[in-house]
Amino acid sequence: MSALESMLPRVLILTPVKGAARHLPRYTELIEQLDWPADRLSVALLEGDSQDDSFAVAEALLPRLRQRARRAELFQRSFGFNMPAGVPRWAPAFQQMRRAVLARARNHLLFRALDDEDWVLWIDVDVIDYPPDVLRQLLATGFEIVVPNCVQRRGGKTFDANNWAAEGTVTLSDRRGGGAMRLDAVGGTMLLIRADLHRDGLIFPAFRYGVANPRIRRRHPIWGQGEIETEGLGAMAADMGVQCWGLPDLEIIHANE
Template identity: 30%
Template sequence: MARPLGAVRLRKANSVTLTVGVALVLFILFFLMSSSTPDFSPARKAAAALHPLSPPTSPFRKSAAGTKLKPPPVTRYNLNNVTTTSRPLENRENILILTPMARFNQAYWDNLLRLSYPHELITLGFILPRTKEGNLATRELQTRIAKTQTQSPERDRFKSIIILREDLDPSLYPLATQDEHERHKLANQKARRSAMAKARNSLLFSTLGPSTSWVLWLDADVVETPPTLIQDLAQHDKPIITPNCFQRYYNSKTKTMDERPYDFNNWIDSDTARELASKMGPEEVLFEGYAEMATLRTLMAYLAKEDGEEGRDLHEEVPLDGVGGAALMVKADVHRDGAMFPAFPFYHLIETEGFARMAKRLGWEAVGLPNYKVYHYNE
C-alpha cells in the first residue's frame, strides 16, 4: 500500500543512543548549575555565617529564594580562644588581608593568588575611592573576584571578600591623579596621608572580626612577595612586623635589571628628628625621605645586605619607631587595643608612622626585617 505524500517513517531509537543522550543532558545541567554556585566542602559550609549581620569576615551563604530570613542569632565570642602564634598554619589562625586600592594591578592579584597560606583561612578586604580611577579599579577587581570565587578550584577560593567604597565627596579627594610623581610630592603629603589614614581606619573597623588572629596590610602596588609571606612574618611572633619594600627596575648604566629601595617609612628615630619635631607647631607633620626635612633617621631601606654578603640573614630583626604600609603584619589584638592610623598629627606623625607611635604608646613594639624583601610595582 502506498504511503501518503510527506509522511516520515520513524526508526526505533537505539537504547544506547538514548542512554548517551540522557547522560549528556544531565551533564550539561550539572555544569550550568555548578558554574554559578560555589561548591564548598562540608567544613567550609559548616563555618559559613547563617545571617548577613554575622561578623563580616565570616563567609555568608544566601538563603534559598522565597525562604523567610530568620532573625540574627545571638552569638557569644570568647576572644581568649583566638590564638595569635608563631605557627598560624598549625593552629588554623584566620588572616585578614587589607588593601586600600585606587588602581587595579593584575600582578598584585596574581601574587595574592600565589600565597601558600590556606585561602580558606584568608579574608580579603578592599576600600576604593569614588573617583573615575576608583570606579574602573572596582569593576576590574570584581571581575577577578568573581572568576576566582566561582571558577577556580576550592583551594584557591578565599574565605570571604569585602569591598568598601569611600564615602567622600569626589571633589574633596586630595589628588586628582595617582601618578607616582604626584603622590610623592612633599606639598601633597599631609592631605594625601590623612586621606589614606581615614581609608585604612574605615576598612579596618568594618572588617575586623572576632575570629581574626592577624591583619596583613598589603599595598595594592606590591606585585611580588614570597608565597610563604604570612608564615614567614608570623614565625617571628611580633606584634608589628614589616619586610623591606624594594622596586625592580632596568638600570640603564649597567644594561641589566636591578633593584632599589622603595619604602622609606620604616625607620629608627634620631636626635635630629626629635629636635625638628620639638620646634614644630601642633598641626605640623614630620615626613621622611625629603631633603627639605633632613631627619638623619636610620632607614631600614638602607640596612639590607646584598645577596651572598657575609652575615646576611633573611630573618634578622631591627627595632623600628616608624613603619610603612607596603606590607605590614599586625597582631589583631594590637588593633583591638585601640591602635589605629591617625589622620591628624600625632606627635608630629601621621598614618602608618603615626600608627607605630600610637602602638608604642599602648605598649606594642614594631620590628623590621631588612633582608626580607617584597617588591613594589615600578611605574
Template identity: 35%
Template sequence: MTQDEIENAGWMEMSKYPPETQLNFTPPVPRYSVSDVVYRLKDGIMERNLALDRRKYENHSIVILTPIHNSERHLVQFGELISGLDYPKSKISVVFGEDSSKDETLTMADHVLKALKKEGFRRTEVHHFNITGQVGDGWENKHRRISQYRRRRHLANARNLLMKAGLKDEEYALWIDVDIGYLPSDLIQQMIFTNKDVVTPCCLYRKQNQIRIYDKNTWRETKISLSEQEKLPKNAVIVEGYGPTTRIFLPHLQGEGRAVPLDGVGGCSLLVRAECHRKGLDFPETPYRRHIETEGLAKKATDLGFTVYGLPFLHVFHR
C-alpha cells in the same frame, strides 16, 4: 653623597663596593642611612636569615586589607600575587576599600574577588567609601612634598574606614598596597614567625640593575633624629624621602639579624596583630608625635606597649 658623609655614617665604601655588587658578607649597620642602595647578598646569607619551617606558622586566620583608588590596571596582578601566597587559602580573607575611583576599579575588584573566592579564600569583600580630599593621580602629584600632609591624612582615613569595615574575627590584619609588584610566597609565615605585634618587610624597587629602597617610611630613630625633632613644633609632620635623613632605614639594619626593632613603618606590606587594632591601634589622621598614617601608627603602637619590628632580609618589591 660624598666620601666624608659615608665615612661619618660608618657606611659601606661605595667606591669599593658599587651598588651592583653581590656581597659575601652582611653590611655593617650605619649610624644613619646616607643612601637608598640595598646590596645583594650571596644566596647562603639570605637562606640562613630566611630559613623557616613554614608549616608551623599556618594556623592563624588573616584578613588582607587593601585600599584601592583608580586601581583598575593593578587589580589583576594583585589577585595573582595574593593567589600565589603559599598559605592555606581557607584561612585568608581579602577585603578591598574603594575610594571614589573614576575608572572601572569597582567592577574589576568584584571580578578579582569572585575569582579568589572560587579558589577557596575564606571571605572576599569590597567596600565603597566616598571620601573627599583625594590628592590628584599621577606619581608627581601624589609624591610632592607639599602634598604629603593632605595625602597621608586621606590615606589614614581610608585605612581606618577599611579596618572598621573589613576586620572581623581574624587574628591578623595584613595591609598590602594594590600596586605591589612582587611578594615572596612565604610572606605571611615569615612575619608571623617573629611573634611581634606590628611587622614589616623591606619594600624595595629595581632601578636598572640596582636595588633601591622604595618605602622610606620604615626606619629606626637615632639620637640625632630624635634631637632634631625636639626643635620642631608639636603639630609638625615629618616625612622622609625628600632629602638626607638622620635615621636608619630597615634594609640597612641587616647587621643586627633577622628581626629588628623599628620606630616607623610603611604600608606597602604591614602585618598587625588584630587585637592591637581592636585595642585602639589605628592610623593617626592628625599629627601624632609629629607623624601621621603608618608612621603615626608605629609611634602609637609603641606608646600602647605593642612591639614594632622589621625583617631586613625579607624583600617585597613595588612597581
C-alpha cells in the same frame, strides 16, 4: 584542610584601592599564590576616589578571591580628594592631606572588615611581587607588628621609606644582613599586625599624632611635630608598649611609579 592547618591563625588581608585598575590583576594573582590555607584567609578591599575603573575591575576579580579565601569583600568609600593633575603624590604641599585621607581609608576598611581574624596583613595594591611564603616568614618572627623590606629592585634601596628608626635617618636597606631591626615607624606597603592590637585601639591617625612621644621627628619639614597615618601608627604602638620590627632581608617588590 588538615588538622595542622586548622590550627593556623586566621589572617585578614586588607588593601585600600585608588586609581589602581592596572595593578589589581597582579594583586589577585599574588594572593592566589600565597602559601596559606583558604579556610584561614580573608580578603577585603576598599575603593575610593578612583578616576579609573578600579571598582569595576576589583568587582570582576572578586569571584577569584572568593575561591582563594573563606571570605572576600569589596567596599567603596570616597573622601573627595585627588591630587591635582600633573602633581606627583609625594609633592610636599599635599602630603598631610593625602596621608590623612589614606589613614581614614585604612581605618574605614579596618572597621568594616575585621571579624574573627587573629592577624591583619596590610598589602598595598601596587606591590607586584613577594614570595609565596611571605606571611609564614612574617608570622614566624613572633613579633606583633612586623614589615618586610619593600624595594623596587632586588637588593636595591628601600622604597617604603616610612619604615624607619632614629628620626627617619635609618631605613631597612641600611641594616641588611643584621637580622630583625627595631623600627620607630612603619610603612603600609606590607604590614602585619596582631588583630587584637587594632581591637585595643591601634589605628592609623588622620592627624599629627605623638607630639609627646620621644621617638617622633621634632622638625619634620611638612607637618612639624607628630606623625600621621602608618608612621603615626608606629608612634601609637610605642605608646601602647608595642615594638615595631622590620626584616631587612625579606624583600617585596613595588611597582615603578
